Amino acid sequence: MSALKLVMTTTGLGRFTSAQAGDDIDLTIARVGLTDAEFVAAPSLTALPGEFRRLSTVSGSVEAQNIVHMTVTDDAEITYSVRGFGLFLTDGTLFAAYSQTTRIAEKSIGSMLALAIDIAFPAAGVDQITFGSTNFLNPPASTERKGVVELATLEEANASDPVRVTTGAIVKAMIADALAAVGQALDGIMSRTVYGSGLVKGGGDLTANRTFTVDGATAADVRSGTRTDVAVTPAALRGAGTATFTENGRRVSPDGFVEIWGVSPARATEGPFSLQFDPPFPNACFGIATMTRNVNQTVEGLTSIQEVGLSPSRADLFAQNHTNNLTEVGGFRWRAWGY
Numbered sequence: 001m002s003a004l005k006l007v008m009t010t011t012g013l014g015r016f017t018s019a020q021a022g023d024d025i026d027l028t029i030a031r032v033g034l035t036d037a038e039f040v041a042a043p044s045l046t047a048l049p050g051e052f053r054r055l056s057t058v059s060g061s062v063e064a065q066n067i068v069h070m071t072v073t074d075d076a077e078i079t080y081s082v083r084g085f086g087l088f089l090t091d092g093t094l095f096a097a098y099s100q101t102t103r104i105a106e107k108s109i110g111s112m113l114a115l116a117i118d119i120a121f122p123a124a125g126v127d128q129i130t131f132g133s134t135n136f137l138n139p140p141a142s143t144e145r146k147g148v149v150e151l152a153t154l155e156e157a158n159a160s161d162p163v164r165v166t167t168g169a170i171v172k173a174m175i176a177d178a179l180a181a182v183g184q185a186l187d188g189i190m191s192r193t194v195y196g197s198g199l200v201k202g203g204g205d206l207t208a209n210r211t212f213t214v215d216g217a218t219a220a221d222v223r224s225g226t227r228t229d230v231a232v233t234p235a236a237l238r239g240a241g242t243a244t245f246t247e248n249g250r251r252v253s254p255d256g257f258v259e260i261w262g263v264s265p266a267r268a269t270e271g272p273f274s275l276q277f278d279p280p281f282p283n284a285c286f287g288i289a290t291m292t293r294n295v296n297q298t299v300e301g302l303t304s305i306q307e308v309g310l311s312p313s314r315a316d317l318f319a320q321n322h323t324n325n326l327t328e329v330g331g332f333r334w335r336a337w338g339y
Contacts, residue, residue, distance in 0.1 A: 004098050005120045006087070007041040012095035026090055028130045032058045032072050033086040033094075041084070041097040048086035048097060060131040067120055068129060074113040081106045082115070199231050222254045250279075258282065261335040263293075267319040272308060277336065280313035285338035288315045295330030305332050312338070 008016065019025040037050025053074070060070035072085075084099030096119075107113040152164035154173050166174075194210065195203035202212040217230040222240035240254035248262035258281055267273065277285065290305040302322055309316040315336060 004117055006096040006098045007043060007045075008096045009045050009094050010043045011046065011093055012087075012089075013043065015089065015093065015095065027095075028090045029058065029060065029070075029087045029095060030090040030131075031056050031088045032070075033088060034080070034082050035084045035086075035099075036081045036103075038083060038101055039099050041099045045086075045097055046094055048084070048094060050084075051086070052080065054088070058131055060129075062129065063118065067118055069116070069118050070131070072113065072115040072117075074107065077109050079108050082113075199229065219254075223256055225255065256282075256339045257337070258339055259335065259337050261333070263331060263333050265331045266293075267303060267321075270303075270319050270321045272316065272318050275315045275317055275334065277313055277315070281336075281338040282312070283339050284312055285310045285315065285336055287338075288317075288334060288336040290317075290332045290334045292332045293330035303332075305334070310336075 015025050015027065019027050031054050033048040033051045034053045034055065035048050035050040036052065039049040055072055055074055057073045058070065060068050063069045081103045082105045083101070083103055084097065085104075086097040087095045089095050098119075105113060105115050149165040150163070152161050152166050152170060154170055156164050157166045157170045157174055158177075189206060191205070193203065193205045196212045199214045200212050201215065202210060204210050215230045217227060217232045217236045219236055219239035221227045221230055222232055222236050237254055241252050243249070243251040245251075249260075251259045253259075260277055260281075264275060275288075288307055288310065292302045292304060294302060300322075304320050304322070306318045306320060307315065308318050315334075
């Protein structure tokens with residue numbers, strides 16, 4: 001706004017003139033009075049007409065020989081309008097006044113009055129005019145009010161300074177530093193390699209997706225029992241063995257152990273005979289056990305089946321009768337084993 005031409009009061013002009021002459025006069029403008037009344041700013045004034053508020057939150061600086069820049073602030077939770085104001089020295093003297101018919105400013109509850117004005121005095125030598133405080137010339141900004149802020153350096157921003165404001169350039173630098181740190185961390189990770197060991201196969205560096213595998217053993221692998229680089233699964237374990245669970249059956253275990261069992265009819269006569277294994281043992285038959293069946297529950301002596309010789313394809317046996325009736329015993333059960 002353009003400079004406002006204040007009217008110096010007679011008392012104020014006398015103080016001002018004496019100060020120019022070298023007298024020890026305190027020309028500190030300590031307070032600003034506010035009024036909403038329409039009045040004529042005359043030199044004869046000793047009080048501010050209609051004054052309703054006097055503020056000590058005033059700052060100023062000399063800008064030219066007769067121009068002073070002044071700032072007045074008020075953050076009280078009150079509402080008012082301002083048509084004029086007066087400048088008061090430290091001792092309460094009304095130094096100068098200004099008035100106009102239209103409102104200079106209006107303040108509402110919750111807002112802050114920040115009145116910045118350039119004052120034109122009628123004479124030079126305003127360099128001797130001082131102000132009671134310089135803290136309000138540039139009030140600090142907050143989340144509730146506008147004001148002056150200090151810009152943070154990169155170091156202050158990185159330290160999470162709660163007062164200074166971070167600019168876009170600093171934010172960009174912080175992001176660049178963060179990305180560089182992430183990049184270094186990723187470089188360290190990407191330079192590493194991961195490989196499987198033991199049964200686990202696959203791997204490599206982390207520049208691409210890697211797959212780890214464990215090969216499963218086949219039924220043949222389980223039966224051979226020689227491989228050390230495959231894992232035995234339940235399916236392979238079951239596939240490595242076979243079983244026929246009937247009265248005349250056969251079971252092959254994963255480790256190659258073979259069992260064959262069955263029921264043979266009673267012998268009509270004593271003497272040697274052969275029991276055929278169908279299919280035969282792959283390699284050898286290690287033994288055979290027999291049990292005579294006594295289906296008639298007789299108390300007489302029974303036929304016993306005795307081993308004569310064994311081969312992968314048959315068992316050579318001998319039937320020895322302990323009674324005269326071989327057909328009453330109901331045959332015999334047998335179980336042979338080998339691999």
